[in-house]
Structure formats: C-alpha cells, structure tokens
Amino acid sequence: MDAVETMNKARSAPADTGKTPLIDIRNLRVTFPSGGAAPKTVLKGIDLAVKSGEIVGLVGESGAGKTTLARSILGVPPGPGRIAGGEVHFEGRQILSLSEAEFRRLRGRRLSVVVPNPRAELNPLLRTGDQIASMAKIHLGVNGKEARRLALQMLRDVQIPDPERRMDAYPHELSGGMAQRVVIAMALICNPAFVISDDATSGLDVTVQAQILALLTKLVAEQGSAMLFITRDVGITAHFCDRIAVLFSGEIVELAPREALFLEPAHPYTLMLLASFSHSPRLRDSWSVPDTSRRRELAAGCQYADRCPIAQPVCRERRPPFAENGPGHFARCHFPVRHG
Amino acid sequence: MSTVLTIDNLYKHFPIAGSKQVVQAINGVSLTIEPGETLGLVGESGSGKTTVGRCIVGLIEPSAGTIHFRDADLALRQRHKRELAGKIQLVFQEPNESLDPRRKIGDTISEPLLPLRLDRETRRRRTADALRLVRLQPDLLDAYPSELSSGQQQRVGIARAMVTEPELVVLDEPTSALDPTARAEIIDLLRRIQSERHTAYLFISHDLSTVRFISHRVAVMYLGMIVEQGSAETVFNRPQHPYSSGLLSSVMLPHPHLKIESSVSLKGEIPSPINLPKGCFLASRCPFVIDRCRHEMPPAETVGERHTVHCFRHKDVAASVPASDTFNVFMKEAERILGRTVPSGVKPSLHQPTT
Numbered sequence: 058m059d060a061v062e063t064m065n066k067a068r069s070a071p072a073d074t075g076k077t078p079l080i081d082i083r084n085l086r087v088t089f090p091s092g093g094a095a096p097k098t099v100l101k102g103i104d105l106a107v108k109s110g111e112i113v114g115l116v117g118e119s120g121a122g123k124t125t126l127a128r129s130i131l132g133v134p135p136g137p138g139r140i141a142g143g144e145v146h147f148e149g150r151q152i153l154s155l156s157e158a159e160f161r162r163l164r165g166r167r168l169s170v171v172v173p174n175p176r177a178e179l180n181p182l183l184r185t186g187d188q189i190a191s192m193a194k195i196h197l198g199v200n201g202k203e204a205r206r207l208a209l210q211m212l213r214d215v216q217i218p219d220p221e222r223r224m225d226a227y228p229h230e231l232s233g234g235m236a237q238r239v240v241i242a243m244a245l246i247c248n249p250a251f252v253i254s255d256d257a258t259s260g261l262d263v264t265v266q267a268q269i270l271a272l273l274t275k276l277v278a279e280q281g282s283a284m285l286f287i288t289r290d291v292g293i294t295a296h297f298c299d300r301i302a303v304l305f306s307g308e309i310v311e312l313a314p315r316e317a318l319f320l321e322p323a324h325p326y327t328l329m330l331l332a333s334f335s336h337s338p339r340l341r342d343s344w345s346v347p348d349t350s351r352r353r354e355l356a357a358g359c360q361y362a363d364r365c366p367i368a369q370p371v372c373r374e375r376r377p378p379f380a381e382n383g384p385g386h387f388a389r390c391h392f393p394v395r396h397g
Numbered sequence: 398m399s400t401v402l403t404i405d406n407l408y409k410h411f412p413i414a415g416s417k418q419v420v421q422a423i424n425g426v427s428l429t430i431e432p433g434e435t436l437g438l439v440g441e442s443g444s445g446k447t448t449v450g451r452c453i454v455g456l457i458e459p460s461a462g463t464i465h466f467r468d469a470d471l472a473l474r475q476r477h478k479r480e481l482a483g484k485i486q487l488v489f490q491e492p493n494e495s496l497d498p499r500r501k502i503g504d505t506i507s508e509p510l511l512p513l514r515l516d517r518e519t520r521r522r523r524t525a526d527a528l529r530l531v532r533l534q535p536d537l538l539d540a541y542p543s544e545l546s547s548g549q550q551q552r553v554g555i556a557r558a559m560v561t562e563p564e565l566v567v568l569d570e571p572t573s574a575l576d577p578t579a580r581a582e583i584i585d586l587l588r589r590i591q592s593e594r595h596t597a598y599l600f601i602s603h604d605l606s607t608v609r610f611i612s613h614r615v616a617v618m619y620l621g622m623i624v625e626q627g628s629a630e631t632v633f634n635r636p637q638h639p640y641s642s643g644l645l646s647s648v649m650l651p652h653p654h655l656k657i658e659s660s661v662s663l664k665g666e667i668p669s670p671i672n673l674p675k676g677c678f679l680a681s682r683c684p685f686v687i688d689r690c691r692h693e694m695p696p697a698e699t700v701g702e703r704h705t706v707h708c709f710r711h712k713d714v715a716a717s718v719p720a721s722d723t724f725n726v727f728m729k730e731a732e733r734i735l736g737r738t739v740p741s742g743v744k745p746s747l748h749q750p751t752t
Contacts, residue, residue, distance in 0.1 A: 118576035119547075218665065232666055233442070262441035262603065263647035264663040289576065292606075292649035296656070319653050320734060328735055333581035334651045335731035336610040336724075341581055344735065396734070 078106035078146075079283045080130070080251050085143035087122075087129050089136070099125050099138065101307040101360075104379070107251070107283045112274065114298030115287045116330070122307040123287045127255045130285075131168060132160045148250065166196035169244040171257040171273075175236035179228040186212075186224030189242050196247045211242040215272055234265035241269070245276055252277065252284045259289060270297055291330060295319050300385070303327050306360040309379070313386040321396040323388035325365045359391070367392055399467055401565050401597045402430040402453065407462035409448050409621075413671070421670050422448045424621035426462070427697075430565065433595040437612030437629060439605060439644070443667060445621040446601045450567040453599065454487045466565065482512050483561025490570035492550035496542040503528075503538030506556045513561060527560040530593075531586060548579030552586065559590060567599045572607060584611055605648050609633050609724045614703065617641045620670055620678040627704030635720035637700055637711040639683045642718075650727045660684065660717035677707070685710045 085103040088096035099122050107113045117123050128135050130145055132153060144151045152163060172178050180188060189211055190204035199207065205224070212220035215238040228236060237257065244252060254273065258266045274297065277284050286298055294301045294315070301318045303311040303326065311324040322328050325344065332340040346364055359365070362372040369392065377391045409423040423445045430436050438446050451457040453464060455474055463470060466485060469477040486509070489495035496505055507524040515523070528535060531552040542550055551571060558566050568587070572580040584607060590596060602608050608615060609629055616626035617640060625638035636642040639661045646659030665682050668674055674681065677690040689709060697705045708714060 118578070234666060263605075264441065264643060265666075267647045267649075268664065290649070291577070292651040295651045295653045296649050315653050319651060322734070330577055331651055331731060332735050333577040334606070335728050335735070336581070336584070336606070337728050337732055338585055340732060340735050341585075345578065 079109045079111075079148070081106040081144075081146040082130065083144045083146070085126070085129060085145065086141045087125055087134050087138050088141040089138050096139075096141075098141070099307050100129065102143065103307075103309060105285075105302055105309065105312070107285060109250070109283050110278070110281055111300070112277060112284045112286055112298045114294030114301040115285055115304055116289070116291050116294055116301060117304030118289065121304040123304055124255055125307075126304070127170060127253045127285070127287055130253065131164055131170060132157075162196075165192060165249075166247045167249050168251050168253075169247070169249040170253040170255055171241050171244045173256040173259055175233070175240040176228055178240050179236060181228050183227075184224065185226050185228065185231065185239050189239065189246055192243050192246050207246055208242070211246045212239075214245075214276065215239075215242045216268070217242075234261055234269070237261060237265075237269060238272075241273065241276075245280070248280055248282070250282050252282055253287065254284060255287045256289065258293070266293075291334060303330070308360055308389060310361065310390070311386075311388045312379075313388075314384075317383055317386045321383070321386070323382050323386065323393040323395075324361075324390050325367055325392075325394065326361050327388075328394060329364075359389070400429050401432050401434075401467065402428075402599070403463075403465040404428050404449070404453075405463045405465075407449070407452060407464065408460045409445075409452060409457065410460045418671050421673055422621050423452070423459070424673070426618075426621070426623055428616055428623065428626065430597045430599060432564070432597055433591060434614065435591065435598040435600050435612045437608035437615040438599060438601045438618060439603060439608050439615060440618030441603060441644075441667065443620075443670065444618040445670075446603075446618050447569055448621075449618075450487070450569050450599060450601050453565075453567055454485055456487075483509060484563055485565045485567070486558035486561060486563040488551075488554050488558045488566060488568045488571045491574050492547055492554050493542060495554055496550060498542055500541075501538065502533075502540050502542070502545075502553050505542075505553060506538075506560055509557060509561050523560055527556040530559055530590060531556045546579070547575055548582060551575060551579070551583055555583070555586065555590075559594075559596075562594070563596060565597045565599065567601070569601045570603070571600075573602065573604065580607070587611065605633075605645060606650065606724060617644065620667060620673065622678065622707065623705075624679070624708070625704075625706045627701060630722070631701060631704055633724060634722045635715055637704075637706045637715045638708045639685050639710075639714050640679050642714060643682075650723070652727055652730055655723060655727050655730065657723045658718045658721060660714075677709075685714055 082103055082105045085100055086098060087100040088098050091097045103126060115123060125135055125138060129140055134140055140153060145153050186205060186208050189208035193199050193204040193207045209220055209224055212223055217223050217235055217238050231239065258269050261269060288294065298315055300314050302309045305326050311327045322331055329344040332344040344366060346366055358373040358375060359377050362368045372391055377389050379387050379389045381387050382393050405427050407423055407426040410419040410421050412419050426449055438449065440446050448457060452459045469481060503524055506527050507520050510520045510523060525535065528538065533549060533552055572583050575583065588611065591598065600608065600611055612629040615629045615632050616623045619640045625632055625641045632641060636645060642659045643661035643663035645657045646661065648657055661684055663682055668678060668681065676692050677695055680686050680690040695707045695709045697707055699705050700711060
C-alpha cells in the first residue's frame, strides 16, 4: 500500500461535522508599519474555522500572507507586524486577548506549528532526544525519564529509522527528511488539538514528502486533532485536505471542499492558479493577464481586479462579498465562474 | 547536424577533508543531447544532477570519463577556448542570488559578451535583442535586480545566458524558486526560445510535471547513476526502472481523482553516497529485489530507441501496471474544467494574448 493510499485510509474516519469549530478565526487583520505612510494591511480580515479531525489547506503564492496568518494565530505576527483587529476563538477562549504568559502555556501544548527549514529550527548543540523531551517536560510537567520515554515513542511514531540511536544524534547528523520528522515529533509530542503546518514539506524530496504527509494525516486522525496545512503546492492539497482556502493578497478569495475547488473552481484567481499547473498555454492565456505593470493595492474594490481577465468596472469600485456558490463553497468575486 | 553534447562514463568523487573516504557523487553517467533537444535530468536531492551540470559548464573537473561538446573534448577546454566561448551557458536556480544587486540589468546581461571581443555597438544590439527575447521592457536595462519580481529576475538570468547565442544551456532548477504563475511563464519562454533558436537544453529539475512538458527525453538519476533514460513519453508513461516508477507515483497533480499508478512505493531513505552498497543502489528499497541485485550492479540494457535501463527485472516492472499518460490526462481534464467555463453575469471578454 502506498503512502497516498495510507493517507486516504486514515482520512476515511469522517470529521464530526456540525460541531462547533475547534478554532474559529474571525475578521483577523494584521498590519505592517510602512515608514511615515499609513500602515500596510497584510491580512485584510481573515475568516476561517476548522473543526476537529479536519485538515484545511491554505494555498497562495509568496507574499500572499500565509506565514503571517500562521504566526498571527499563534499570537506572534512576524517582524514589525501587528494584529490590528479580529478574534481567534480556540477551545472556548478568545486567545488573542490572553496574556503572554497564558498564551505561552497554550503554544506548543494545545496549538503547535511545524515550520519549514527544520535544521534552522533545531538547536545544533542539543541532542535530538533532549530537544523533543524538553517539550514534554515544559508543557506536560513530566519528569526527565518519562519525557525521554515519550520522546522515543514519538520518534517511533514519526517512523525515524533506528529511533534509539537517533535520540542521541545531533541535528547535523540527520538528513533533511529525518530533521523534518524530528520537528514534527516536537510539534506533536504534547498531543496538540490544533497543528499548523507552515510549508513543512516544501524542502523535502517527493518520496520523503509523501511519507511525511501520510504520517501527519495518520497522527492527526489518531489524536483527533485538526490541521491547517499551508503550502505553495496546490497539488498536495488535492489529495490531502478536506477543504481548501485560497489566499491572495491577504484575503481568502475562495474556500471550498476539496472536490468542488478542483472540479468547479469559482474565483478567477483560482482558475488562473490551476491553469498555470495545467501546462496548457491556451488555458493560461485565457485566465491570466501579462504581469507587465507594477502591482498596486486597490483602496476599494477587488484586489485581483488588475490581474483579472474578466474584471468589470464594478470590480474596481466595490469589494465583492464572500458569497456562497454551492454547499460550503465561497468565493469573493462579483462574477464567480459557473460550471456545467 | 551533429550531436551537441556527449558524456561518456562520467565519474566525480569528492574527497572528504580529514578522511580517506570520498563522496561518490557521479558514478558512470553517459548521455547525449542533440541540437534543439531538451533532456530533462530528474532525481532527488543528492542524486548528482547538479554535479553533472557543473561538470558540463566547467565549474567542476570530472574524476573520470569524457565530455564532448560537438567534437571538442571539454577536458581540453583551454585549448578550445576561442571556439567554445559563449557556446555553453548556465542558468541558476535562485534568480535573486545569481544577480549582482549593485549592477544594472543591462550590464549583467551584456557581461558574457566581453570575452567574445565584439565591438561596443554589437554588444549593445545583442543585449537589447536578449532583453526582447525574454519579453522584458527596454527601460529595464537601467533597473537594478531589486526592482524586479522574481519571475522577471529569472528572465534576466535567461537573457544573460542567451545573449551569446549558445548552442547548449544548462538550466539548473530554473523554476523551483518561482511561484506557479511565474514558473509557467518561464517554461513557455524557454520553449519559445528553443523553437526560434534551436538551442539544446539540459533541464535539471525535481519537478516531474514540468519536466514532462518541457523535455523531449528524460534521464532519471539515483545516487549518481542514470537508472533509466529515454523519450519523456516512454519513460513517464511506462517506466521500466522501479525508481522511475516510484518517483512518478509521488507526483501529486492538482486534481483529486488523478494519480499515477505504480507498484513501487519508495520507503526509507537514500543510502549514503559515501558508503555505496554493493550491487544495485536501490536494492534496499526495491519491491522487485532478487538476490542477484544485492551482489551485482545491473548493466545498462537497451530496451528501445535511445531507451536504456539499469534493472534486471525491467520487464516485470514495465508489466506491473498498465501504461498511462496521466500528465496528459490531467491536461485534458484541466482544459475540460477550466476551458468550458463561462463567467456569470458578463459576456466572456477573455484576454487575447498579444504577440
């Protein structure tokens, strides 16, 4: 049985729908200062809810705001960024209003993140086992011996070859795939309810990537947690996520169940993205306009209007609503594409 | 016209400082590239793809084996300096890191012309032509790299390679750092340049989907060996080496129902290139393994026209799943889904490409 099949098997346990969402992001806005001018809004009101057992994909190109969203959910927007508004509800609390001390108890324990570039994340001077065990010691309050036992079990769960020996390895002795597994082990050892994977598989080779994805799916299913899976690779989300949100210029422009997003995409930006993966020049010509001019931020109207082949005057004047086009299928577009 | 590039039994071993051991990066690579042809070189990191490219452009000296550009032996690069000048060019992966941030775009593009001893006017004209070739506006000649998007920066990288009118361009992961839309534009651009100028490409990439659509032929590398090479269509539709098959099965196409069938699921990690196993390098990960594979390296067997495979059981591998052209099925599906759509509320006023 191959990795993707394992993935689909593990996913067959249906997400318990109808329940209140595990995490509910409401109108999240993040700004960056820009010299003397008005601050630049990089997240323009994000609404996204994820239920237990669900894997939601978040796709977008570089600069769309993916990492800013991941870090803002954890209460630590990157660099000089500032959370300018909105709420994040998690396990019954609005966590953005928590004190730093309270947030710190949540981060790593109930909410955790798997980052790309695992080697930069790991402390080069500490042995792998000690780094993983320290997560359990800090957050679960277990003693050193128990923490090491949990760490070893975690290394087994992430299917690192020869886990006993890897406990004593330093990060530089691990391959990229193994280092990524260690970072996943650290993110999951406290059995978090919500995991954010921020482009965690992009640096990996495809065969390793398939194994890591299967592993993440299995662990999420076994632990009954939920995941926000952030990636540039739209292809992964087609095989791996229950629902997919498409981020463009700090806004979710389309949100749909997996099948609907790929078989009946509604937002022109989504169509352009899919067209660029199709290797069909004809399709790309229909759905893109050449990127010759500098991109500009539109004060009002649709952010995509300047790049949209079907934009009308109204698109530059009025921000489109995030309207439902089908069951659970939303698009922020005045003229969503209809199929059939 | 004669073959542009011939590599015969190339080896490259890197010594490890303070040790008698070596990293066996390339272990007997042979390939040819014809004029106007694209050879896609695919494989995972550490498979030796980049090292092959660097040996061709002369950044690395091979340990053994020969590389010929047309009839010139590249080991004697210095002797053929004049006739080789500008004939082989390289495009790098990271467009922003491979451009000098303090140098204007025009100067970056014209630099490779300096050894060609052209007069100033010819250099200026060739630079302007190169810029036009990659579809950048003439006013960008005075811009600095930081003023450009990464897609535009990579166009500059391509213009810099094309300005000398090379016969062979080594493209080392030219699209990996780019967003999907910029990537697709660069692929189109490379195809168009090739059809206009008949340039041969060695296209190094781990992105199989891109390789499928840009390459005429493809070579699959694993631990410094080309385990299979043949026409892109044959190798992708009916791989005969278990590694090619396993690599293809890891491709995730952006379609929830399309997946490349394979009887091989690659588990575990690539063995270390310092201590290569005896016999076939894939034996420890291969579901088709037989005892012989662990003792004996399978020789290159010719299984079709310019199609070779290093596997004792290539017939069983080929027969294990029905042949299928999944990449093209996906393209047709995409055309069906994205092509039939009509925007609601407005008459379709789809953009017409300007030429």
